[in-house]
Amino acid sequence: MKTVPVALGDRSYDVRIEAGLLARAAEHLAPFARKRPFVIVTDTNVAPHAQTLAATLPGAEIITLPAGESTKSWANLETLTDRLLELGIERNDHVIALGGGVIGDLVGFATSILKRGCNFVQIPTTLLAQVDSSVGGKTAINSAAGKNLIGAFHQPSLVLIDPDLLDTLPRRETAAGYAEVVKYGLIDDFAFFEWCEGNGAALLDGDPQARTHAIAHSVAAKARIVAEDERETTGKRALLNLGHTFGHALEAETGFSDALLHGEGVAAGMALAFAFSARQGLCPGRDATRVAAHLAAIGLPHDLKTAGITASGARLVEHMLHDKKMDAGTLPFLLARGIGQTYLDKTVDLAEVAAFLDEQPR
CATH class of the missing domain: 1.20.1090.10 (Dehydroquinate synthase-like - alpha domain)
Incomplete structure (x- = not known):
C-alpha cells in the first residue's frame, strides 16, 4: 500500500492507494464506525461496487443517484440532504462517497452544510477523481451561471483509492x-x-x-x-x-x-x-x-x-x-x-x- 499524507494540521488525512482496496475498505473505515450503520452515496453506474462495499459493512445504507454531470444540481443536493436527515446522520458520522468526481463533489458539499458540517470519506472510482477531485477538499454543485459556482472547502477524513476499480471504466x-x-x-x-x-x-x-x-x-x-x-x-x-x-x-x-x-x-x-x-x-x-x-x-x-x-x-x-x-x-x-x-x-x-x-x- 502507498500512503500519501495531506498535511493540513487538525484537518490532515491520508490517501491510501492499493489494488483490491475496496474489498478491504471495512478495516480502514473501522475507526470511523459508530452505533449507526454507514451510509454509502453512489450513482447508477457505480451501484455494483456499492453493493460490494455494503456487504462488508453491517447494515450499511446505499443512496443511489443518477449518473452524470447534471447530478451536481440544487435538486439532487436537496434530495441527498433530505435523505441523509431521514437516516438520522449526526455531525460525527461519516458519509461514504463512492463514485467519480460528481459524487465526491456533491457528497462533500452536502456534508459541509448538513448540520453545519459532518464528515465524509472519499472512495473515488474514476481516474479523474482518484488523481484530482477526491483530494484537496474542493466541493461544489453547478448552477445555471456556470460550473462549481456553489460550494465550500470541506476536507474528507480519509481517501481510499483502488486502481482496480478503473478496470470497469470505458x-x-x-x-x-x-x-x-x-x-x-x-x-x-x-x-x-x-x-x-x-x-x-x-x-x-x-x-x-x-x-x-x-x-x-x-x-x-x-x-x-x-x-x-x-x-x-x-x-x-x-x-x-x-x-x-x-x-x-x-x-x-x-x-x-x-x-x-x-x-x-x-x-x-x-x-x-x-x-x-x-x-x-x-x-x-x-x-x-x-x-x-x-x-x-x-x-x-x-x-x-x-x-x-x-x-x-x-x-x-x-x-x-x-x-x-x-x-x-x-x-x-x-x-x-x-x-x-x-x-x-x-x-x-x-x-x-x-x-x-x-x-x-x-
Whole structure:
C-alpha cells in the first residue's frame, strides 16, 4: 500500500492507494464506525461496487443517484440532504462517497452544510477523481451561471483509492482522467511529463505499475500544493487550474453534457493555454506543439476542432466571465513559459483571448 499524507494540521488525512482496496475498505473505515450503520452515496453506474462495499459493512445504507454531470444540481443536493436527515446522520458520522468526481463533489458539499458540517470519506472510482477531485477538499454543485459556482472547502477524513476499480471504466472516461495526470507534469514537473509521454498509453491500456505510479505521483503532487495553499489564497493552488479557464468555457458551450467530458475540456484547455502562451511570445512554439501532440496521441481533444466547438471567441469569453476566479473584473489565467513552467497571469486582455480563439481551426 502507498500512503500519501495531506498535511493540513487538525484537518490532515491520508490517501491510501492499493489494488483490491475496496474489498478491504471495512478495516480502514473501522475507526470511523459508530452505533449507526454507514451510509454509502453512489450513482447508477457505480451501484455494483456499492453493493460490494455494503456487504462488508453491517447494515450499511446505499443512496443511489443518477449518473452524470447534471447530478451536481440544487435538486439532487436537496434530495441527498433530505435523505441523509431521514437516516438520522449526526455531525460525527461519516458519509461514504463512492463514485467519480460528481459524487465526491456533491457528497462533500452536502456534508459541509448538513448540520453545519459532518464528515465524509472519499472512495473515488474514476481516474479523474482518484488523481484530482477526491483530494484537496474542493466541493461544489453547478448552477445555471456556470460550473462549481456553489460550494465550500470541506476536507474528507480519509481517501481510499483502488486502481482496480478503473478496470470497469470505458476507455473514454479513463482518457479524460488522464488529462489531470499529465497536468501535474505541465505545471512544474517536466520529468513527469516525459514519463507520461513514454507511459501514458500503457496506463490507459491498464498496466498496473504505470497506473499505480501515475496515481501516487499525482496525489503526492496535489497534496503538496494543497498543504501550501489550502484555500487558494497565495496563488500556489491556482496552478492546479491549468486548462480549466479555457476548459470550463468549452464545457459551458456544450451545456456541461457528455458531449465534452470534464477531463476532455481540461485537455483542450491546457493545449489552448500553451498555444495562447506561444502566441503571446511567452512559451516556445515547439512546447505548445509537443503538448498538443501528446494529447492527440492519447486520443484527447487538443484544440477547438477536436473538442467539437464552433462558437466564436466572444461567446467563449462570455462563458469565462462567470468563472469563480474573477476578481475585481479581472480573470487570472494559467499560462506557461514552457513545459513544467506554468504561472498565474492577472494581466491577460480578454479581447486578445477572444481574438486568439477566433483564429483557432474549427
